[in-house]
Amino acid sequence: MRLNFLDSLYARPGPYASVYVDTSRDIDDPDKAIELRRRHARSDLIELGADPATAGASADAVGTDADLPGRHGQALFVTHGELVLTEELPQPPPVDKTGYALLPDAMPLALQHAPDIPYAVALLTRVEPKDSDTASGDLQVELQTGRWPSSSVAPRALTHRRLPIHQWHQEAGRLAGELTHLMDLGHADTFVVCGDTWARGVLVNRLPAPVRNRVATVPGNGQDVETGRALLEPQLAGLFRDRLSAHDRDRLESFAAQRARHPAGEGLSATVAALQRGQADALVVNYPAEEWPPLCIGTAPDQIALSAADLQTFGATGHEKQPADAALLYAAVTTGAELIVVAREKTPLEDGIGVLLRY
Structure with a gap:
């Protein structure tokens, strides 16, 4: 993340x-x-x-x-x-x-932003005709993109389209192109689709195979979400539970490969050492988070240490003792490192923390 x-x-x-x-x-x-x-x-x-x-x-x-x-x-x-x-x-x-x-x-x-999964969602609702002489009614299409879970309380604009059912084949082709472009740019890991079974099938069949493999179908009609919340919020909560974004999965695989070669990137001491050298590409943190002892920081982002004596070796003329999680996050943000949050039962780490090395 x-x-x-x-x-x-x-x-x-x-x-x-x-x-x-x-x-x-x-x-x-x-x-x-x-x-x-x-x-x-x-x-x-x-x-x-x-x-x-x-x-x-x-x-x-x-x-x-x-x-x-x-x-x-x-x-x-x-x-x-x-x-x-x-x-x-x-x-x-x-x-x-x-x-x-x-x-x-x-x-x-930061922990509440994780896993920060980019997604797109479409809700397709058939609107039956009021006039019995009208052939087949309309299809209402609602579209929204977001990053889960922050989008649940800060949803992006919702796009509404309504068209006659007989135009859906043509419109579905255009929409499939838009979604494919969105996913190719990395703005969506998953395309979530909900609603009318026939309309879903038409849309999904127009997606290229690599995108179809990232489609998730969920039940419901979208009416159980209050205004101001993300479209299909309950369904998204179930779908994304205990998942990582594609970006974080790739980074975690790199961390696992690094971990297999040598254990130098695990534990609080190793993480602080990597931040000191500007070699931290991503912090890997277990959730629920662990309590760490306070750390000492200087005036520069890489002036972070387990003790004041260690900090003096970096030329720091003064120091402040700060809560470890605040100091680690400060050093990560200001040195360009990322954050990966993983469940402790899936990837237990020494001291509840590790670091993916940049070099």
Whole structure:
């Protein structure tokens, strides 16, 4: 998973207020609950040492996702009184969490972006004619692309088309060409299709064989998704559970081959060493994430170490001790490394972390 969505967090110096809050709308009187969370976020940040402007900007942003229905959360990052990044979370945090430190606490957000699977979905619905003299009715076509699971709470625009049934053969050919181009560009790993059986068959048969092999058919009619959520969200959740994107599968295979040759890329110490040398192509992290001891960082992205004494060997004149997950993610983003999140039971790692080496 590429981490460019976090670039803005490291473009300016901290300290950062980091807030993770449940802003779900599927409860009684959600506005009252969110107002309470807003007050707690402000007071907690003041208690942690945040300046009033930063605490106020953080609290003011809590609940600004009121248009999003259902169960979800928010991640907010503020520095020097300015809101730098806010994102909706597909799953609310188990408990609300606030932090104030030199580095943003962005690992929980990154983990909620995984597996970051690009996909395209089509829902085909036959609309029966109201007039008995009309021959065959219309076909309603709804199309959407996204990256799972973040698209569940930040869906892209939904395209609607409606056409007479007898025109579907011709339209399906054009649509198949669009989908093939999308998948050739890497903007979709999977094409998810749902709805009328005959219309599905016509469309899938017009896809080239390599694309047909990446088609997934799911049941349903799309009516069980609220406005503002991803099209076919429940079906996508089941389809993509415990899966990786094609990009991450390739990277994990490379890591497995590297691991078979030598174990130098596994464990916290090996990962830190690779980041120090700028040799980390991707961090491989087990989920649920492990608790690591704090790390020391300097002023440059590659100045990261297990201890202050180790950091001094890189010429660092000073150091800050930071939570390990925040420091590792900072070093990964600023040195161009990626993140691969894998279930512990499928790929157990020493210390719950490994590194795919760049060289």
